Amino acid sequence: MIMEYKTVESSYITISELMLPSHSNFSGKIHGGYILSLMDQIAFACASRFSGHYCVTASVDTVDFLNPIEIGELVTMKASVNYVGRSSMVIGIRVDSENITTGISKHCNSSYFTMVAKDENGKNTVVPGLVLSCDDDLRRFFKSVKRISRRKDGMDHDETFDYKSSEALSELKNFNVRLENY
Template identity: 40%
Template sequence: MSLKPKSADESKAEMTVRMFPSDANPAGNVFGGEILRQIDLIAGLVAQRHCKRNAVTASIDRVNFLKPVMVGNALILNARLNYVSRSSMEIEIHVEAENLFTGVKTLTNTAYVTSVALDENGRPTDVPPLLLVTDDEKKRFAEGEQRMLQRKRERKQH
């Protein structure tokens, strides 16, 4: 498997999904679990695009539900790699709800997902480094590294 550095642009993804009554409670609010499912799906896609291997979700940082998503809305997810370490990758996801009658888009969630690449034996394995070109990419990487260290500290406490 090639470990040539790759840019975050090569693996970033956007996904739009329409929300149906089966995704929501009787009042029409889309379940948090459905939004988490979509976050998990797009993060896995970005991770696998980067490492070209099977990748599993190791953690999803605290997700806040800032505004409701209603039945009939389109859920728009944008996901991008911030940081990669040896086998782990941090993906940042922004979720918006679009009212299809008015076109108004509202930010409803942000999340950080850590995915881990696995080899043929299901063990964590090295991923390509992240190519950092812009100041924004360098800033995201440095901040991602700090969050990764914080996650490690928290795991040690458990």
């Protein structure tokens, strides 16, 4: 079997959408759930374009809402494949909003979606390899490797960590909690 490779650039997707009152929450800002839905859509489009297969969301890594998005602003999302495994891809997404009357833009969010390619029977399928062709591609790839490693280390720690040990319980004094029935 000959391994296929594709460039990061071939995965680029950009979408823009005007934020309407129907997208807002009770405080008049754009609802975070609506933004997450758009992010899931662009992650799907990016992963599917790159892999040539239907893709599903496997996980979402850290979503930090850095700045609120206002009604009437133009939201632009940019996505690219940052990392590939056998059947999975990490999609990096950047969200910016622009006040279209003043032209002032702000970075609102960055996140990483892990998408998995599926074949016509719903089974995981192999994705193309990734061609890293510039400093940004290389930086994003290695950052993805580090995030994946930290997540795996955390899972291993969870399996071995004794939540009821005297050491663990004594650490609770550093937090805003109170133990009862212990």
